[in-house]
Amino acid sequence: MQLYRKEELTHNMEIKEMGGKKMKAMLVFAFCIEYIKDKVMERLSQAINGIDEEDVHWVVTVPAIWNDQARQFMIEASAKAGIGKDNLTLALEPEGAAICCKYIAMDKKKSGDATELKAFDENSRFMVVDLGGGTIDITVSEVLSTGQLREIYNATGGPWGGNYINDQIIQTLIEVVGWSVMGMLKSDDFDDYLQLMKNVEEKKRGITYDSELSLTITKDLQKKIEIPEKYKKDVRKEKKRIKISSNMMKKIFASSVDSMMKHVDRLLEKDETKLVSSILLVGGYAACDFVQRAFREKFEKRYRIIFPLGSDMIVLKGAVISGHLVEAIVGRMAKYHYGLGLSTEAVSGHILSVGESNGEKQFFSLIKKGQKINVGDVVTEYKVVLTAKTQWTNIEVYTTEEDTPKTVIDEEHFTKVGNINVRLPQFKQESTLALTISYDETEFKVVARDENTGCCFVGNCQFLEKEIKPFLASTTRI
Ligand SMILES: Nc1ncnc2c1ncn2[C@@H]1O[C@H](COP(=O)(O)OP(=O)(O)OP(=O)(O)O)[C@@H](O)[C@H]1O
Ligand SMILES: [Mg+2]
Numbered sequence: 001m002q003l004y005r006k007e008e009l010t011h012n013m014e015i016k017e018m019g020g021k022k023m024k025a026m027l028v029f030a031f032c033i034e035y036i037k038d039k040v041m042e043r044l045s046q047a048i049n050g051i052d053e054e055d056v057h058w059v060v061t062v063p064a065i066w067n068d069q070a071r072q073f074m075i076e077a078s079a080k081a082g083i084g085k086d087n088l089t090l091a092l093e094p095e096g097a098a099i100c101c102k103y104i105a106m107d108k109k110k111s112g113d114a115t116e117l118k119a120f121d122e123n124s125r126f127m128v129v130d131l132g133g134g135t136i137d138i139t140v141s142e143v144l145s146t147g148q149l150r151e152i153y154n155a156t157g158g159p160w161g162g163n164y165i166n167d168q169i170i171q172t173l174i175e176v177v178g179w180s181v182m183g184m185l186k187s188d189d190f191d192d193y194l195q196l197m198k199n200v201e202e203k204k205r206g207i208t209y210d211s212e213l214s215l216t217i218t219k220d221l222q223k224k225i226e227i228p229e230k231y232k233k234d235v236r237k238e239k240k241r242i243k244i245s246s247n248m249m250k251k252i253f254a255s256s257v258d259s260m261m262k263h264v265d266r267l268l269e270k271d272e273t274k275l276v277s278s279i280l281l282v283g284g285y286a287a288c289d290f291v292q293r294a295f296r297e298k299f300e301k302r303y304r305i306i307f308p309l310g311s312d313m314i315v316l317k318g319a320v321i322s323g324h325l326v327e328a329i330v331g332r333m334a335k336y337h338y339g340l341g342l343s344t345e346a347v348s349g350h351i352l353s354v355g356e357s358n359g360e361k362q363f364f365s366l367i368k369k370g371q372k373i374n375v376g377d378v379v380t381e382y383k384v385v386l387t388a389k390t391q392w393t394n395i396e397v398y399t400t401e402e403d404t405p406k407t408v409i410d411e412e413h414f415t416k417v418g419n420i421n422v423r424l425p426q427f428k429q430e431s432t433l434a435l436t437i438s439y440d441e442t443e444f445k446v447v448a449r450d451e452n453t454g455c456c457f458v459g460n461c462q463f464l465e466k467e468i469k470p471f472l473a474s475t476t477r478i
């Protein structure tokens with residue numbers, strides 16, 4: 001969730017462990033990935049003689065609503081864990097879920113008198129709502145005649161996952177027992193505190209629409225709790241337990257469920273989603289009674305609502321299937337506008353004239369928000385006439401989230417995500433560069449070819465560092 005919230009993610013970002021100690025997020029992520037990788041290798045080598053790391057291709061899944069920085073962060077953490085780029089695919093979680101649902105039978109079809117279970121048909125459109133611990137992640141896909149999936153609406157979602165409920169329960173406890181009592185429990189009896197957190201998670205999972213939440217607490221904590229008057233209706237203490245009424249639990253769940261229902265409802269009103277016939281709910285939190293009721297009540301009349309069994313493993317299975325397919329997903333939609341920031345003197349067609357001024361920069365869109373982009377494709381081609389006073393010049397790549405991008409670049413609306421350093425011929429005033437931009441799974445690669453000399457310059461959009469130092473960017477002359 002910290003990767004999701006962090007607007008300016010860097011390699012050095014720190015996160016806190018439960019006791020408050022700060023650690024480098026990159027190291028924590030890398031350790032987790034390495035741990036899982038080592039466990040998998042251990043099990044695999046028991047099963048398959050002589051298998052080594054090079055024989056395994058790894059698929060790391062990320063929420064679709066993460067931005068490019070967060071995705072690059074995962075690629076680097078994987079590299080630190082010993083998974084090189086060649087052995088790694090980054091898969092989007094709801095896409096993984098969609099692939100799994102496409103490949104396993106879960107659509108009930110009537111054929112004659114019998115009903116059979118089938119995977120989705122060609123042309124069918126379905127929404128996948130992936131309800132995880134942190135995020136709710138939603139994609140809408142269409143099944144193509146080739147059996148591949150195409151995203152028809154760009155991924156959206158929000159931070160209303162299952163952990164949000166735990167936070168709300170703990171918040172309620174803090175309000176009832178007081179900050180100081182909870183603070184003391186955390187600082188003096190950390191084991192008891194962790195036990196309580198575990199208990200919150202376990203009991204939350206078992207709760208249904210009309211049940212109260214009963215938490216086990218220590219005798220010590222029991223003695224210290226004095227329930228304030230205004231909570232007496234909803235919170236009771238009993239021997240070794242504190243109980244929260246079903247009414248209060250309904251309110252707590254509503255704080256997450258209402259937000260996700262509103263979001264899904266708005267999505268289903270869009271033109272692009274008109275032909276959606278099924279809604280699939282996957283992820284651990286899809287097992288929750290409150291979530292299932294809300295979806296059934298609101299959408300069952302118009303849509304087929306599917307809760308696959310073992311919903312928390314669907315993304316994982318889909319990721320494994322996608323690792324075996326060449327291109328299960330043919331298209332994605334750009335989440336932002338991507339474009340160049342240029343100080344221009346004149347624009348005609350695709351020819352831009354660039355001055356070396358420090359004045360304002362104009363935004364030239366390369367990829368539009370919502371535009372379909374195919375993995376591995378050349379996205380766009382531009383010709384730029386450069387008139388630079390220095391031999392090296394820098395072309396900057398920006399993103400913006402606005403629906404209609406502003407024409408002049410400013411800090412408020414734009415984020416610089418990359419640059420290309422171009423070396424110009426020494427004695428010439430002007431060079432014509434042909435820019436080709438391609439998209440390969442997780443990053444944009446920009447190639448600038450000098451039309452006169454044939455020299456090519458490659459620049460990657462490096463999403464992680466905001467401050468990109470000239471000449472250190474990944475520019476190579478080829
Ligand atoms: N029966 C249940 N009732 C309510 N919540 C549940 C239930 N079972 C699991 N959850 C919640 O589902 C969440 C975990 O789901 P999942 O395993 O899909 O998450 P994740 O993929 O690790 O997270 P994310 O997708 O945000 O990265 C946890 O918050 C857990 O409390
Ligand atoms: Mg998940």
